[in-house]
Amino acid sequence: MAYDTFAPSQDLNSGPFSPAADSALWRKQFLLGAATASYQIEGAVHEDGRLPSIWDTFSAIPGKVLAGDTGAVACDHYHRWEGDFDLLTALNFEAYRLSIAWPRVMDEAGRPNQKGLDFYKRLLARLKEKGLKTFVTLYHWDLPQHLEDRGGWLNRDTVYRFADYADLMSRELAGQVDAWMTLNEPWCSAYLGYGNGHHAPGLANGRFATQAMHHLLLAHGSAIPVLRANDPASQKGIVANVGRGTANSASAEDQRAAHLFEVQHNAWILDPLLKGAYPEDLFELWPGTEPLVLDGDLKTIAAPLDFLGINYYFRTNVESDGGHGFTEVPLEGVERTQMGWEVHPDGLRDLLIGFDKTYSNLPPIYITENGMASDDKVVEGHVDDPQRISFLKRHLAAVDSAIKAGVDIRGYFVWSLMDNFEWAFGYERRFGVVHVDYETQKRTVKRSAELIAKFLAERRLRN
Known part of the structure; x- marks a missing residue:
């Protein structure tokens, strides 16, 4: 297999990466890790009994994914995971966040697929051997296609199928997982998948989005007691992607628009989880889209959490649309990434402090994703x-x-350990701290990863 031997550059002192001397990040109790997701890296979509997922179906539709890319091969992690894990330890990471492919571990009747289960058992066993903390996401968007054929997240039955899936995985992997995450970014699953059609399964209806979100959150709440019963020593949580909304002017209308942006991007998820209710402002923004909520649903959704995962990438500047909504107003002269997203670290700080003030029962937080895409190229091996x-x-x-x-x-x-399939953007956008040549599958450590490794080595010496 084509892996570069990890050999740090000699110029690591230029452009220092290390945090300030008084930073909390120097404390050994602050965990630093890398994250990936199954469909984005595994490939092997037809091997060992894996069933089709909604992303297999969606990416095969012409025009849905940039350049017609699919996750059929991706980073071939299914066959190359041992070398990828060697990179994890060579880079001194202390924890690894991965996701399980639901279509890989269960058949259409809900019976275990032993070959799929054994794959994840091997991964977790090796991570434990290496001394890494294991953070496992049950659902990172690759819903089995046979469940989508029956309505997917619009069908309440998917909630019960998810609880069955959580039960199987937590029984099979008990003792190997330090932290379970039920869902990754339900906002993306609901809004991008069912609200505007940008992601699988490609539906576009406002009522679909709110109903899908309700069932996603209900699936989360239904899984939490199952995880607690089967794997009591592990932590249990969920991952939400959050966005900072700022107003284009000091006018009351634009300030209200910025508030509504954060309602639909943040409070839509966090309020039912931490307050047991949907924000009323949400349905001012999207009138007539209230989901069907049965008695007891919101209590189930608000099951106590051991931690909350936060994913953050950018802020959005908005103004009033003249009615009850907002319109994005891109700022000029700001730094942007390959995705076109504004680089705005203050937004992450402001959101974290704001959540701490808003939710009296806010659990401990892990930043479960943060990173950026750039058009990285290998030049003379670097x-x-x-x-x-x-x-x-x-x-x-x-x-x-x-x-x-x-x-x-x-x-x-950090998102992500390696370049991978970036959903509707295919393989063009590179988020990894390790470069992947998709033709040869050669991994090349980027300079950012070298600097992370240097910092973690220094921290280890201090502690």
Whole structure:
């Protein structure tokens, strides 16, 4: 297999990455890790009994994914995971966040697929051998296609099928998982998948989005007691992607627009989880889209959490649309990534401090994803990614500022360990700290990863 031997560059002192001397990030209790997701890296979509997922179906439709890319091969992690895990330890990461492919571990009747289960058992056993903390996401968007054929997240029955899936995985993997995450970014699953059609399964209806969200959150709440019963020593949580909304002017209308942006992006998920109710403002923004909520649903959704995963990437500047909504107003002259997203680390700090003030029962937080895409290229065996280095340093400083302001933040996971299938953007957008040549599957450590490894080695010596 084509893996580069990890050999740090000799110029690591230029453009220092290390946090400030008084940063909380130097404490060994603050966990630093890398994250990935099954469909984005595994490939092997037809091997060992894996069933089709909604992303297999969606990416095969012409025009849905940039350049017609699919996750059929991806990073071939299914066959190359041992080398990828060697990179994890060579880079001194302390934790690894992965997801399980639901279509790989169960058949259409809900029976276990032993070959799929054995794959994840091997992965977790090796991570434990290496001394890494294991953070496992049950659902990172790859819903089995046979469940989508019966309505997917619009069908309440999918809630019960998810509970069955959580039961199987937590029984089979008990003792190997330090932290379970039920869902990754339900906002994306509901809004991008069912509200505007940008993601699988490609439906576009406002009422579909709110009903899908309700069933996603209900699935989460239904899984939490199952996870607690089967694997009591592990932590249990959920991952929400959050966005900072800022107003284009000081007018009351634009300030209201910024508030509504954060309602639909953040409170839509966090309020039912932490307050047991949907925000009323949500249905001012989207009138007539109220989901069907049965007695007891919101109590189930608000099951106590051991931690909350937060994914953050950018802020959005908005103005009033003249009615009850908002319109994005892109700012000029700001730094942007390959995705076109504004680099705004202060947004992460502000959101974390704001959540701490808004939710009296806010659980401890892990930053479960933060990172950026850039058009990285291998030049003479090296990949320089100065924007990513600056991005990570500034966002880690924002996390440190939030900790100093009293927010209980326990760790940070860079997105992503390696370049991978970036959903509707295919393979063009590179988020990894390790470069992947998709033709040869050769991995090349980027300079950002070298600097992370240097910092973690220094921290280990200090502690």
